[in-house]
Amino acid sequence: MKIIDAHLHFCPGYEYFDEIAEAAGHENTESHLKEIYENLGIAGGIVMGNHGLSLEEHQYPEFLKYCIGLDSSYMAERNLTQAYDLIEKHLQRERCVGIKLYPGYSPYYVSDQIYEPVYELAQMYRKPVAVHMGETAGSNAYLKYSHPLTLDETAADHPQVTFVMCHFGNPWLMDAAAVIGKNENVAADISGLLEGKIDTTEFLNEQRGYIEALRTWISYLRNYGKIMFGTDWPLANLEDYIQFTKEIIPEKYWEDVFWKSASRIYGI
Numbered sequence: 001m002k003i004i005d006a007h008l009h010f011c012p013g014y015e016y017f018d019e020i021a022e023a024a025g026h027e028n029t030e031s032h033l034k035e036i037y038e039n040l041g042i043a044g045g046i047v048m049g050n051h052g053l054s055l056e057e058h059q060y061p062e063f064l065k066y067c068i069g070l071d072s073s074y075m076a077e078r079n080l081t082q083a084y085d086l087i088e089k090h091l092q093r094e095r096c097v098g099i100k101l102y103p104g105y106s107p108y109y110v111s112d113q114i115y116e117p118v119y120e121l122a123q124m125y126r127k128p129v130a131v132h133m134g135e136t137a138g139s140n141a142y143l144k145y146s147h148p149l150t151l152d153e154t155a156a157d158h159p160q161v162t163f164v165m166c167h168f169g170n171p172w173l174m175d176a177a178a179v180i181g182k183n184e185n186v187a188a189d190i191s192g193l194l195e196g197k198i199d200t201t202e203f204l205n206e207q208r209g210y211i212e213a214l215r216t217w218i219s220y221l222r223n224y225g226k227i228m229f230g231t232d233w234p235l236a237n238l239e240d241y242i243q244f245t246k247e248i249i250p251e252k253y254w255e256d257v258f259w260k261s262a263s264r265i266y267g268i
Contacts, residue, residue: 001255003242005037005045006262007130007166007191007230010060021234025197028234030061036238037063043259045233046266048100048130048166053086060095065268067098067130070118075106084117091125097266098128098164104136104146110154119158128162128265130189134170148176155183162265164228167192168218177217180226187265190218190257191230194244197237204247214248224253228262 011017012029021028026036037045043063050069051057060066068090074083090096099122103110110131122129133148144150148169155163165188169176180186193214194203204211218227227249231241249257262268 001041002259003040003042003229004259004262004268005042005231005233005238006164006228006266007189008045008047008064008233009050009235010047010064010066010233011051017234020196023196024234024237026234026237033233034061034063040238040242042238044268046097046230046262046268050100050102053083053090055086055089055093058090058096065095065097065266067100067128068096069100069102071102072106075102075108075114080114080117084121087118088121088125091121091127096127097268098122098130100130100132102132103150104132104141104143105138107142107145109145109150111150111157115154119154119161122161123158127267128164128187130164130166132167133165133176134167134172134192148172148179151186152179152183155179155186159185161185162187164189164265166230167232168214168227173213173217177220181221181223187226187228187261189228189230189262190245190248192232192235194236194241196235198240200240200243200247203244211248218248219250224249224256225261225264227253227257228265229258 018028045064047064047066049058049066050071058066068087099118133146163186168188168190170193180188229245231238
């Protein structure tokens with residue numbers, strides 16, 4: 001079975017990512033990632049790029065595509081005319097398959113008017129907008145901006161734009177399912193739900209209540225064509241993540257979740 005990793009970060013040489021890769025049993029290098037992908041049958045991945053916006057900062061190996069990220073360093077400026085111009089240049093690249101937004105890390109709701117040019121570009125180039133939703137990686141962010149319900153208004157107001165709710169809005173699973181189910185133009189990835197190297201059997205036992213909630217609200221959608229496998233590399237061990245995904249997704253839907261959904265939604 002082919003696999004597409006619909007959500008990863010690719011930052012070789014960054015000490016922070018070196019450390020979390022090591023904790024997950026990996027090395028934060030291109031050669032290691034390529035080797036692990038090949039060993040596990042992962043055909044390629046989609047980088048959620050949160051470097052700067054210059055074209056030169058987004059050069060990736062042939063097995064990776066990317067979403068250009070508009071992160072908090074740009075949002076702080078408020079004057080984003082140059083940023084929008086650069087985003088458009090990225091969207092004109094075949095390897096750029098979408099845009100990534102970071103509400104929570106950026107103190108703006110996705111319905112803020114500051115994002116309107118982003119949605120116009122996404123609609124023009126017919127590429128999705130991936131949105132960080134749910135918990136954040138640090139205490140200096142604001143969760144009220146990254147709650148899944150905040151995506152509902154934007155999705156309803158922009159029916160021609162496809163939105164990807166990253167991390168299934170974890171831990172607001174019920175709210176995430178409501179937004180995904182109500183809006184035809186909202187899908188989700190299930191990245192970022194594991195961290196480090198785990199004993200999968202032990203984890204599934206200790207977190208059985210959480211696992212059952214995940215199964216419940218994903219199955220509630222009755223549409224696995226809206227769900228994409230993703231790992232948030234290098235946050236988690238890739239082999240663990242595949243096993244974990246197989247535990248929460250019924251086997252008859254594995255092909256949808258592991259690759260068909262991402263292939264269709266990101267056009268790869």
